[in-house]
Amino acid sequence: MTSKTAAPSTALQSSEKRFLKALRGEPTDRPPIWLMRQAGRYLPEYKERRAVAGSFLDLCYTPEHAIEVTLQPIRRFGFDASILFSDILVIPDALGQPVRFEEGIGPVLEPITTAAQIDALDGDRVLDHLMPVFKTVSGLRAALPDETALIGFAGAPWTVATYMVGGRGSPDQGAAKALGYNEPETFQRLIDLLTEVTGDYLIAQVVAGAEALQIFDTWAGSLPAPYFRKWCLEPMRRLRARLADQCPNVPVIGFPKGVGASYETYIRETGINAISIDTGVDPAWAAKVLQPLGTVQGNLDPLALVAGGETMRESALHILDTLGHGPFVFNLGHGIVPHTPPEHVGELVELVKEWKP
Amino acid sequence: MTSKTAAPSTALQSSEKRFLKALRGEPTDRPPIWLMRQAGRYLPEYKERRAVAGSFLDLCYTPEHAIEVTLQPIRRFGFDASILFSDILVIPDALGQPVRFEEGIGPVLEPITTAAQIDALDGDRVLDHLMPVFKTVSGLRAALPDETALIGFAGAPWTVATYMVGGRGSPDQGAAKALGYNEPETFQRLIDLLTEVTGDYLIAQVVAGAEALQIFDTWAGSLPAPYFRKWCLEPMRRLRARLADQCPNVPVIGFPKGVGASYETYIRETGINAISIDTGVDPAWAAKVLQPLGTVQGNLDPLALVAGGETMRESALHILDTLGHGPFVFNLGHGIVPHTPPEHVGELVELVKEWKP
Numbered sequence: 001m002t003s004k005t006a007a008p009s010t011a012l013q014s015s016e017k018r019f020l021k022a023l024r025g026e027p028t029d030r031p032p033i034w035l036m037r038q039a040g041r042y043l044p045e046y047k048e049r050r051a052v053a054g055s056f057l058d059l060c061y062t063p064e065h066a067i068e069v070t071l072q073p074i075r076r077f078g079f080d081a082s083i084l085f086s087d088i089l090v091i092p093d094a095l096g097q098p099v100r101f102e103e104g105i106g107p108v109l110e111p112i113t114t115a116a117q118i119d120a121l122d123g124d125r126v127l128d129h130l131m132p133v134f135k136t137v138s139g140l141r142a143a144l145p146d147e148t149a150l151i152g153f154a155g156a157p158w159t160v161a162t163y164m165v166g167g168r169g170s171p172d173q174g175a176a177k178a179l180g181y182n183e184p185e186t187f188q189r190l191i192d193l194l195t196e197v198t199g200d201y202l203i204a205q206v207v208a209g210a211e212a213l214q215i216f217d218t219w220a221g222s223l224p225a226p227y228f229r230k231w232c233l234e235p236m237r238r239l240r241a242r243l244a245d246q247c248p249n250v251p252v253i254g255f256p257k258g259v260g261a262s263y264e265t266y267i268r269e270t271g272i273n274a275i276s277i278d279t280g281v282d283p284a285w286a287a288k289v290l291q292p293l294g295t296v297q298g299n300l301d302p303l304a305l306v307a308g309g310e311t312m313r314e315s316a317l318h319i320l321d322t323l324g325h326g327p328f329v330f331n332l333g334h335g336i337v338p339h340t341p342p343e344h345v346g347e348l349v350e351l352v353k354e355w356k357p
Numbered sequence: 358m359t360s361k362t363a364a365p366s367t368a369l370q371s372s373e374k375r376f377l378k379a380l381r382g383e384p385t386d387r388p389p390i391w392l393m394r395q396a397g398r399y400l401p402e403y404k405e406r407r408a409v410a411g412s413f414l415d416l417c418y419t420p421e422h423a424i425e426v427t428l429q430p431i432r433r434f435g436f437d438a439s440i441l442f443s444d445i446l447v448i449p450d451a452l453g454q455p456v457r458f459e460e461g462i463g464p465v466l467e468p469i470t471t472a473a474q475i476d477a478l479d480g481d482r483v484l485d486h487l488m489p490v491f492k493t494v495s496g497l498r499a500a501l502p503d504e505t506a507l508i509g510f511a512g513a514p515w516t517v518a519t520y521m522v523g524g525r526g527s528p529d530q531g532a533a534k535a536l537g538y539n540e541p542e543t544f545q546r547l548i549d550l551l552t553e554v555t556g557d558y559l560i561a562q563v564v565a566g567a568e569a570l571q572i573f574d575t576w577a578g579s580l581p582a583p584y585f586r587k588w589c590l591e592p593m594r595r596l597r598a599r600l601a602d603q604c605p606n607v608p609v610i611g612f613p614k615g616v617g618a619s620y621e622t623y624i625r626e627t628g629i630n631a632i633s634i635d636t637g638v639d640p641a642w643a644a645k646v647l648q649p650l651g652t653v654q655g656n657l658d659p660l661a662l663v664a665g666g667e668t669m670r671e672s673a674l675h676i677l678d679t680l681g682h683g684p685f686v687f688n689l690g691h692g693i694v695p696h697t698p699p700e701h702v703g704e705l706v707e708l709v710k711e712w713k714p
Binding site: 315 | 528529531534535538539541578579580581582583585615616617618619620622636637638639640641642646656657658660661663664666668671672675690694
């Protein structure tokens, strides 16, 4: 993939979409809103579709189903952006490390912990394996309302590696750290491979029609500074540089969850356009330190959305009043949880749409 | 408890101890070192004692056993400080909400979620119930080597409340947040009660002989800024003011784990002497932003201690070289994990003791 790529044209030029303007730091009539995991189990229509789709990966790999569940929250709530329905672990699956999702556990993989196993991963099959995802992206681009931007995404190398090495989620990413600390060269090979194929994957999403990209580094916050630099910052800087070269007009959002004061280092050193912040970040700090460097996205507590009422209202207004005057995208600090009442989501969207700077 | 209290005298004056000098911001010949959970399952002698002590709470409530396991790592490694062996959940247990510890699960409590249940908690029985803890403290003070400082501790109100309301640990503190978001006045009553009895408890530890106090707010990092202020910052400010009044010479260390850039707000607004930082905090940021405000304690990754060798050595030296020139206490960013080889702990202690500013 070496030629420059451009998204297909639509009725409304991408450049006019509220979400993309905000990511470029241009003024908007109001802050755009979308929510992480806006397609998902809190919606009855999602559960219906999920029940007939087969496994969770079948849902991700069948464009008809993936397009439908991606569109469901757009129809209901009119979000300003739509995010491709998929999972960050399609990358190991595509590399030849099969992934399955078990009820009550989450993703399960056969752990990869040796240099030989890493060398056996096949980066060349990734784009073929993920062809259904690109079909979903192009189908979505055709199906979405003119004003709705389409976000492609991937997991960051470190976070994806924690699942590949650990075989599942863990509170301390102990397995990946053990490999990285005990065999730094072997682990770096995995990080480098993931950086490469994640770049291929994201560029192919842009070719298929993605207008912005978000890269999720959910476990970045557990790394000591020197390792955060090696396994998070540096791969993201390389990835961002490649994307800037191959698809220069596509804005990139980083989400190195839980990194605290290092959000500043991350946006400063990687060259991303926007940064998504978790619930624990003080919006006043983000307005002062991060907004001068790029667009800030976040950070309502998903559990305030569950609570609804005055708590949700006050929490959302606090964020809007603090961050809404600079380049800003309203979002949660983490994904929607399954027991969220859909009507609270509707109320939140109305509140954001009615807020005046 | 209204009269001013003073620790009993020992051969070496408290004021001369390396650890206490560092907490007061005075120069020391080398950085002091102790490790969170330095008494625990990674030590064979701990497991032996644990096996004969009965339940985990029996271990905490039997001064003979609690003193022994507290002293074990001091004998082995010669740490500069010793921390009372106990648990943050003795407070709910003392308030009349029984706690038990189950293998593979952790603490289990009958959840408290209503105003009536909160009002039924009995703050007046706390000091009587915890008398064995104070006996442990005074026994330790007599048994410890002259140069070893004795730390008392408690959980912060928010973190203790998450267990009381949730009935056990949870990744998102969902139950406590639900109560706090849906019934703010009820939840505030619980926070206020905990702030009060935690003050009683810490003052009684000082009366018994504790020379410094650490307050653990393990789950502070998941709260949005306005709630972090209400449930973490403000209770800590009140607690610290009361301690300053009742035992003005006893330094206080705060550990609001995972709060990122808000570590600065926390040390600035609560008036604590020292702040313990988690593994994800960049030591360079802590040196620049936090050390001018107080002593910094931290923040080796417990998993780098498990790895040992070059990783441990380089990680520890990076922290020492960055923070060792200001007021500093060497520690981990989180507790020692059970599969830590004890010989790595010995090597770390030697490394810190030999390091020269």
